[in-house]
Amino acid sequence: MDDPVKYSRKPNEDMFELTVIGPGFGESCVLHVPGAGWGVIDCCKGTTDYLHSQGVENLSFAALTHPHLDHYEGFNALFDLYTGRIERIWLYDGYIEQRLIRLLDVAQKNAIFNARKLFNVLEMFAGEIKKGAKGRKIAAGTNLLSKKYQMDGGKSFEIAIDGLGPSLADINRFVGLLRSRPNDIDGDLSHACALFSLMSPEMNLVSATIRVRIGTMNIIFGGDTLIGQTNGEGWREIALGTDSTDIECDVIKVSHHGSKTSFCAEAWKRHKGEKAKVPFAIVTRFSKSKVPLPDESETKALKNCAHTLLTPSIGNPRKLSKVIGTNAEKALKRLGRKVHSVEKNKLGIVRIRIPLSTMIPNLELFGSASEVL
Ligand SMILES: [Zn+2]
Numbered sequence: 495m496d497d498p499v500k501y502s503r504k505p506n507e508d509m510f511e512l513t514v515i516g517p518g519f520g521e522s523c524v525l526h527v528p529g530a531g532w533g534v535i536d537c538c539k540g541t542t543d544y545l546h547s548q549g550v551e552n553l554s555f556a557a558l559t560h561p562h563l564d565h566y567e568g569f570n571a572l573f574d575l576y577t578g579r580i581e582r583i584w585l586y587d588g589y590i591e592q593r594l595i596r597l598l599d600v601a602q603k604n605a606i607f608n609a610r611k612l613f614n615v616l617e618m619f620a621g622e623i624k625k626g627a628k629g630r631k632i633a634a635g636t637n638l639l640s641k642k643y644q645m646d647g648g649k650s651f652e653i654a655i656d657g658l659g660p661s662l663a664d665i666n667r668f669v670g671l672l673r674s675r676p677n678d679i680d681g682d683l684s685h686a687c688a689l690f691s692l693m694s695p696e697m698n699l700v701s702a703t704i705r706v707r708i709g710t711m712n713i714i715f716g717g718d719t720l721i722g723q724t725n726g727e728g729w730r731e732i733a734l735g736t737d738s739t740d741i742e743c744d745v746i747k748v749s750h751h752g753s754k755t756s757f758c759a760e761a762w763k764r765h766k767g768e769k770a771k772v773p774f775a776i777v778t779r780f781s782k783s784k785v786p787l788p789d790e791s792e793t794k795a796l797k798n799c800a801h802t803l804l805t806p807s808i809g810n811p812r813k814l815s816k817v818i819g820t821n822a823e824k825a826l827k828r829l830g831r832k833v834h835s836v837e838k839n840k841l842g843i844v845r846i847r848i849p850l851s852t853m854i855p856n857l858e859l860f861g862s863a864s865e866v867l
Pocket of ligand 1: 562750751
């Protein structure tokens with residue numbers, strides 16, 4: 495890190511923290527919630543190193559927004575280090591769909607690489623629940639955590655973490671797709687693999703959107719939520735649906751790496767709200783596609799909606815070399831797993847800390863993180 499002292503400085507108990515890690519493929523949000531402790535929403539390379547730098551011993555929650563590799567890849571390392579010490583497990587709705595589990599089981603036995611990885615990660619989530627973690631599904635209208643936090647000075651804050659999506663329509667379409675070709679699971683292996691390939695691009699359908707509310711301040715985590723094909727789905731439902739809720743926000747983790755397919759003008763209008771206070775926006779790049787996300791026009795659109803647009807990484811992850819000597823790497827090596835992680839000093843981190851006493855966000859950028867100009 496450019497400034498290791500600043501990097502490992504811990505937040506005060508009454509500070510909300512949001513740290514976004516995004517090495518170019520993969521994203522992870524680490525949160526420090528006053529009164530609740532530390533939690534993660536999605537996990538990628540670098541998450542456990544950051545938690546270690548902060549001396550985190552227990553997690554209040556671990557959440558997975560949807561079953562895509564760039565969001566769950568880091569959970570192996572996380573569970574290796576924190577197993578049995580995670581209070582809550584939150585998974586997008588659709589997870590307990592038995593057909594998906596069976597499909598993954600069949601596909602992984604046939605050595606479909608991503609199916610095997612996903613199957614393992616979902617098993618690890620289930621294992622944590624067996625060890626005593628409280629399991630919850632994330633969907634529109636689910637309250638995941640609520641607390642009253644009392645500051646030393648006597649001031650108190652209502653803290654709530656809620657699911658804003660996926661909607662019922664999103665979940666139904668996902669489950670409908672799974673059930674549309676029953677023979678693909680009950681028949682031979684190649685059919686199961688074909689169905690897995692068919693389902694893979696559709697997994698953003700069930701992506702969770704999460705809102706953290708502290709007093710009057712909102713912070714939104716967009717996962718990979720897309721606009722939605724019809725009313726009732728995706729951002730359309732969150733922004734315009736009959737059950738639509740407060741999405742005015744101070745900070746937002748932009749959904750789906752800032753892609754066109756996730757940009758919902760109505761939602762952005764509502765993020766700004768009546769106070770016309772534009773949010774800080776953080777976008778994680780997706781560099782594995784031919785044209786990395788977000789492209790030039792997508793970036794322009796986001797910049798028009800944000801107070802400041804920030805990104806943890808500017809580069810292509812393929813150019814970054816392996817990490818040597820990180821805790822995550824050691825833990826994985828013990829288990830005989832291969833690690834491809836980014837070099838520690840190249841890891842980009844956007845960190846926003848908000849002391850409850852002032853409610854003024856303090857922004858810090860590490861490694862390759864920068865403001866998008
Ligand atoms: Zn993604």
